Amino acid sequence: MELLKLLITLFILQAFVPSTTLIQAAPTNSNLFREYIGAMFKSVRFTDVPINPDVELHFILSFAIDYDTSSSPSPTNGKFNIFWDSANLSPSEVSSIKRRHSNVKVALSLGGDTVASRFAYFSPSSVDSWVSNAVSSLTRIIKEYNLDGIDIDYEHFHGDPHTFSECIGRLISTLKRNKVISFASIAPYDDEQVQKRYLALWKSYGHLIDYVNFQFYAYDKGTTVSQFMNYFMTQTSNYNGGKVLVSFLSDGSRGLSPDDGFFTACSRLKSQKKLHGIFIWCADDSKANGFLYEKQSQALLANPH
Template structure:
């Protein structure tokens, strides 16, 4: 979208923006001419757009608006439900990794600074695009992210204990310094290392090595049919002393 120098009083807020598309304003024009446009001034550029309605403050405001909407709506939900944190679980991306990292990083930073949340986690899995985006986020904002809720159940259902431990080591190196959670699924359609095939054996090994800050289970809806026995086992393992 180009905002041209016709001085008709057009404001950023006048332009409809579909939230489902990537949208850019182009301010036109900045040119290397005198203020009245009469002659060139050898590379010294001047603004030739409506600075009353398209001022630096208004540029900042329109760029800030989307993050403000996210902060406002999430804060309302978090406070209404008395929640403690958020889990970032984007799995499909239209933005590049740097943009994703900056937007999510600023959002989490703002929510923490305002005391809305006390922790935040991310939920990547082993896919090139997913990892590219989350690692960009981690590299820039890892200091404000408390847990890496890695979806180990996205690996193949034939995963063995030794493979799981290898995957865990690999993801620890991908998110250095992070509290990496082991995870499994009670959903029969998911993969990874299941409790029946040695998940808790792998977790005991990680616990002995001092590498197990927590366990994530997907999901309560599916666990209900098992009477939540795997959740109970997970908690007993985490509460026990390493042996």
């Protein structure tokens, strides 16, 4: 009789909780700090950035782009090349910073805004060929640099949302299945065409995406704390079940800046157990002010209260 009751209970649970459903996790804070690095070629190094031992810190190399530099950039359909400051952010530098700090991981970001002063388009010839090329080229780069994860930051598109979802979803799935990466993130912002694609990806493959690096700094300069909180709630609803990280620009040119209330908003989210982490664009620009905001962000995240 007890066995029969157990079987009935398991049947009911299986019926009402499909395996593909994203379940909203209980509210919780995180000590995760992430920073994009290398896109601006300002000779910034990992060792320049302050590292608080009480946070989990991800450097995100920016960018790997599937464009060919042999002439005027042309799409190469998933064949990625390195476009970050590899002279200062080399494989040996990655190994060194990870060896010196056990709380540091390093990822690479795909896409970005521009390459050689032109928009960096997501422009696959076909899903199958793009995924095959991307898996091959990125596996080579990730292993060469001893990286831990990838970030998806495409901002310009040729092709429909379904194609984007299938290409990126299958890429993440394959890299994880092959144990090439241990985490993946996406970096959308509040633009109709951008959101259509990332939300399609989230709907089909959200269970494989560990973090949502939402670009809150893409909102207008002069954003208030109240507006920021509303934006956060909206995107948390859009990416339901995801760990939506808050963000700002080092140079304060857009969004809610650190000097105008960003850390106030973070404290409010922390009190609500909704602060899943902070990320900054970018270390290259932060170098000018001595990484002041990196220190503040990490101190806030490391504080248990």
